Amino acid sequence: MIRILLADDEAMIRAGVRAILTTDTGIEVVAEADDGREAVELTLAHRPDVALLDIRMPRLDGLAAGAEIIRAIPTTGVAILTTFGEDDYLARALDSGARGFLVKSGDPRELIAGVHAVASGGAYLSPAIAARMIGKLRGSGLSRSTTARAQVQTLTERERDVLALLGAGLSNAQIARRLHLVEGTVKGHVSAILTRLDLANRVQAAIVAHDAGITID
Template identity: 50%
Template sequence: MIRVLVVDDEELVRSGLRMILEASGDIAIVGEARDGAEAISAVGRLRPEVVLMDVRMPGVDGLTAAARILSGPQPPKLIMLTTFDLDEYVHEALRLGAVGFLLKDTPPRELTAAVHTVAGGQAMLSPSVTKRLIASYTHRVPSRAQAARTQLAVLTGREGDVIRALARGLSNAEIGRELRLTEATVKAHVSRVLAKLGLANRVQAAILVHDANLS
């Protein structure tokens, strides 16, 4: 069973998420929280594998809670819940180490699939949503772009090809087909790229590419 904590200030939203996710049969909602303070406490007490958390809540908001949760030992996979008008906050959450985000009107099947994806160790990088919104809210000031390019300069040419394809939302299999590499080779390249750049996941790598204006 995948252990999930749901964090939202609206009881109706929490109930809806619980009903959808528990219907899958292999996801257990181990707790609910109404704000960031309750979420921080619940993570330490319940040790969920995945946390679904709203960005904007009264009291301790989602970003503040994300920073605390993700800086702790063995943090859970964190998915932010958002609406389009809050995407700039989600971008910051991704920088903190969140593995992705869901819109609150995500269809039930996609919601369940997203939880399975992050629980399996993969970041959520949807070409149709995540990539576009990350790009939209990356403030490409010259100093940030130059810093990102300098950081990326340590990569080999092939590693650069891989990270640019990754930033477009391609899976390992899709990158392999495009670059004519085996999926295992792509996986090795991705692991090496993340280690070289000191990044936690594929989403952070994609943000770095966007910051460098290389996407």
């Protein structure tokens, strides 16, 4: 069972997100908060698998709350609920260690898929925002897809396989099963990918995979 902390200052949004999540029998919303400070306190109390946080909340915004949660409870994955037009906040969330970026008005299946990915140790970006985020993280010049494809060509064939699965939001354990490798070997490949591509974390790696067009289901 995936245990969720849901935080949004709008009761109707919380109700809608909760209704979507509870259509999956493997997900349980164990606590709800209407501000960022309460979200941190409830996360400390309930130790959920995933903290699903709105960006704009009173007392403490979702970015600051997420950063506190990640520092205090690294085992809780943080996913950010966003709306279109909040791209500038997403780079900050990425830097803080958030692993999920979900659009409130997106396909309900994306919300559920994102929660599963983050809970399993992977990363997830709603397709609608993945392409926009890459522009915030890469410089100008060549097109994003051209730049990403050039980066991917610097990897070994096995590293490209791992990167493609990172782009699909899989955890190290899931990648190991898919590629018939031991988990420690996958961890080594992920580390090599991040170093070679000069990336801070696996979410940035997932963005490169999306932009290069190498993600697989």
